[in-house]
Amino acid sequence: MDLSGLSWFLLGSMMWFCFWVPTHCNNVPNGPKSCSELRQLYTTKGFSPSGVPPKEISGEHLRICPQGYTCCTSEIEENLANKSRSEFEGMVKEAGRSVQLTLVSQHKVFDAFFQEVLNKSEKSLQENFPAMYGELYSQNVKLFKDIYGELRRYHRGSNINLEEALNEFWARLLERLFKQLNPQHQITDEYLDCMLKHAEQHHPFGEVPRELKLRATRAFIAVRSFVQGLSLGGDVIRKVSQVPLSPECTRAIMKLVYCPHCRGLSSVKPCSNYCHNVMKGCLANQADLDAEWKNLVESMLQVADRFEAPASVEMVIGTVHIKISEAITILEENKDHFTSKVFQGCGNLKVTAKGSGNDDKKKRGKQHNEEKFASPSGLQLEKLVSDVKVKLRDIKDYWVALPNALCNEKIAATPSNEDKCWNGMTKSRYLPEVMGDGLANQINNPEVEVDITKPDSLIRQQILQLKIMTNRLKNAYNGNDVDFQDASDDISGSGSGDGCSEQACVGGSSRRSNNLNPAGSGPELKQTTQSKNEANSKPIPTSLLFSFVVVFLAVQNHRR
Numbered sequence: 001m002d003l004s005g006l007s008w009f010l011l012g013s014m015m016w017f018c019f020w021v022p023t024h025c026n027n028v029p030n031g032p033k034s035c036s037e038l039r040q041l042y043t044t045k046g047f048s049p050s051g052v053p054p055k056e057i058s059g060e061h062l063r064i065c066p067q068g069y070t071c072c073t074s075e076i077e078e079n080l081a082n083k084s085r086s087e088f089e090g091m092v093k094e095a096g097r098s099v100q101l102t103l104v105s106q107h108k109v110f111d112a113f114f115q116e117v118l119n120k121s122e123k124s125l126q127e128n129f130p131a132m133y134g135e136l137y138s139q140n141v142k143l144f145k146d147i148y149g150e151l152r153r154y155h156r157g158s159n160i161n162l163e164e165a166l167n168e169f170w171a172r173l174l175e176r177l178f179k180q181l182n183p184q185h186q187i188t189d190e191y192l193d194c195m196l197k198h199a200e201q202h203h204p205f206g207e208v209p210r211e212l213k214l215r216a217t218r219a220f221i222a223v224r225s226f227v228q229g230l231s232l233g234g235d236v237i238r239k240v241s242q243v244p245l246s247p248e249c250t251r252a253i254m255k256l257v258y259c260p261h262c263r264g265l266s267s268v269k270p271c272s273n274y275c276h277n278v279m280k281g282c283l284a285n286q287a288d289l290d291a292e293w294k295n296l297v298e299s300m301l302q303v304a305d306r307f308e309a310p311a312s313v314e315m316v317i318g319t320v321h322i323k324i325s326e327a328i329t330i331l332e333e334n335k336d337h338f339t340s341k342v343f344q345g346c347g348n349l350k351v352t353a354k355g356s357g358n359d360d361k362k363k364r365g366k367q368h369n370e371e372k373f374a375s376p377s378g379l380q381l382e383k384l385v386s387d388v389k390v391k392l393r394d395i396k397d398y399w400v401a402l403p404n405a406l407c408n409e410k411i412a413a414t415p416s417n418e419d420k421c422w423n424g425m426t427k428s429r430y431l432p433e434v435m436g437d438g439l440a441n442q443i444n445n446p447e448v449e450v451d452i453t454k455p456d457s458l459i460r461q462q463i464l465q466l467k468i469m470t471n472r473l474k475n476a477y478n479g480n481d482v483d484f485q486d487a488s489d490d491i492s493g494s495g496s497g498d499g500c501s502e503q504a505c506v507g508g509s510s511r512r513s514n515n516l517n518p519a520g521s522g523p524e525l526k527q528t529t530q531s532k533n534e535a536n537s538k539p540i541p542t543s544l545l546f547s548f549v550v551v552f553l554a555v556q557n558h559r560r
Helices: 003-020 036-044 074-133 141-155 162-181 189-202 208-241 247-257 272-282 290-307 313-318 320-333 335-346 365-369 380-394 398-406 457-477 522-536 542-559
Strands: none
Touching: 036 074, 074 141, 074 208, 074 247, 074 313, 074 320, 074 380, 074 398, 141 162, 141 208, 141 320, 162 189, 162 208, 162 320, 162 335, 189 335, 208 290, 208 313, 208 320, 208 457, 247 272, 272 398, 290 313, 290 380, 290 398, 290 457, 313 320, 320 335
């Protein structure tokens, strides 16, 4: 039998075998396949099916998908690539939206709660003080209203020195009350200045101003920084979720999601490790947020612990009116002793009218001072803190967990199908190892070409914001305030954040006078004020200059 006859014999034998045992001949090529599955998919994605060929065509024109038999024309490949980009960006935004909503809702809850506590304290003052103090209250209504206004503005983020605001309140209150408790005397402004200087030594309000300043500043600093942390976290999620995909990532997503449809493998899901490498490459810059994001969450959890301390922030903020009442009562009870000391130091006053002062208007303030503080919401704060801690821990690993969340079972094949999944070329096992997290680990990513020398400028700016907020939270945990917008102070602390302990923080300056502090001691105050003035005359700290350089470079990189 010649060669030609042998060929026909083998062909005939194969046809006979396939006719009787068809299950063994599924892999025999039988010409181009139908493109009906791609046509259906293409239509559901909003495109006209008219451009889909009826059967597979040669794929030399393809730029992203493997160049074998395909149902995708150049136009279809481009349309599906754009579609894959928009769908992936939508998935990232949707994943971020759930975290953002969590942080925004917690911000609203805590902000509203502490506003309510402060409002109830002011309402209690307005309801009880008229009957307790008569004209001592009615003639100073605006003064009490102003201090609550200052506390609210500080809570909302205004650039207010809380210690100075409290010192100013006590100084103005002492001036008013000294006049009202001595109506028979003519008191000049110069005499009041002298009286205030002696008040530093004789403590007419007792230890109340010092105690309130220590506890209130710690409480308000903790609350404000915590609420700001929730707000910033949501803002970072929102901004980073809007970072567009790179062209290299768009190609990788297209190859992952839609190229198997072009090859007639519509029912085959991408291999899990293949999906993870694509996601880790596309989200490399986002993963670099992980370290500072975790630092932020840890710092917020620490500050939240302050809310549950024995002298909780709810107790401190909610009893401001009680502390003011205690101070006024102490002044009333020691009026004669304090007045005599002032007369000794500043000279006697001329009597202009007979009277016994406001003794007939004194009420029993002690009963109010001894009332037990009832939480306006019972165990509400305890539950709020418990809930927010759970939510913060849930989002702690958000940035490095994002690739795994996007490569869920709806998108990628399960491990049991690792031999029957799309590996970027065909239906088979995916062999390359999975890359690590972050930009630096993508240098050898086999699926996404990533330039590790060009980090995303917007994400770098958000990393800087996270660092700043974390530093503020750490200072708040220690009772110190940090205002990074105040360039006149060291970046390590400003405002009331002088880093002192509760025992040492007895000084402070008033907006009226550098020596004015009714609750503190004169020598300590003068030393503190002098130290601050000397600090302001020193050169700008190195840490501040370094921070300015970092911000400047980030802005310049963003402009490029």
